Structure formats: structure tokens, C-alpha cells
Amino acid sequence: MSIVFLLMIGAAAGFIATRIMGVDTGLFTTIAIGVLGALLGGLVLRFLLMLTGLAAGLVGAVLGAIVLIGLWHLGTRR
Incomplete structure (x- = not known):
């Protein structure tokens, strides 16, 4: 996966997950x-x-970002 593609998917997934x-x-x-x-x-x-393909990558990225946000909230509440 190229860096540009990873940044594009990451930006989309991060946006969706934060919303x-x-x-x-x-x-x-x-x-x-x-x-x-x-x-x-x-x-x-x-x-x-x-699963393989673009759809699986986006779904996985959004789910992974949601997990990271949840962990981030647990870490910053203290």
C-alpha cells in the first residue's frame, strides 16, 4: 500500500470515526x-x-480508528 493511499484512507477513516x-x-x-x-x-x-479489497480496508480503518479513540478517551479522562 503506498503512503499516499494510506494517508487518503486514513484521513477518510479518521474523519468518519471522529464524527x-x-x-x-x-x-x-x-x-x-x-x-x-x-x-x-x-x-x-x-x-x-x-476479507480483501478496498471496502474491507475502509471498514477496518474506521473500526480501528474507533477503537483508538475509545482508548484515547480512557487515557485522557484521568
Whole structure:
């Protein structure tokens, strides 16, 4: 996966995940959440569900980003 493609999917996934979770973040944080979520979610979905393709990557990226936002909220509430 190229860096540009990863950033585009990450930006989209981060945007969708922050809107679903109701989090207000900056552009860099949104992209970072999306890219890390794409890596985490993509790996989990490929191993567990054996899905491939763009749709699986986007779904995995959004789910991974949602998990990261949840963990981020747990870490910052203290």
C-alpha cells in the first residue's frame, strides 16, 4: 500500500470515526488516528475475516480508528 493511499484512507477513516464518536480533533490528529486505525483494523480484519479489497480496508480503518479513540478517551479522562 503506498503512503499516499494510506494517508487518503486514513484521513477518510479518521474523519468518519471522529464524527461517529463525537470527537473534535485537528487535522493532523484526525489523520493520525485514521492511519493508525487503518493499520490496526486492516490487520485484524484480514486475520479474522479473511476479507480483501478496498471496502474491507475502509471498514477496518474506521473500526480501528474507533477503537483508538475509545482508548484515547480512557487515557485522557484521568
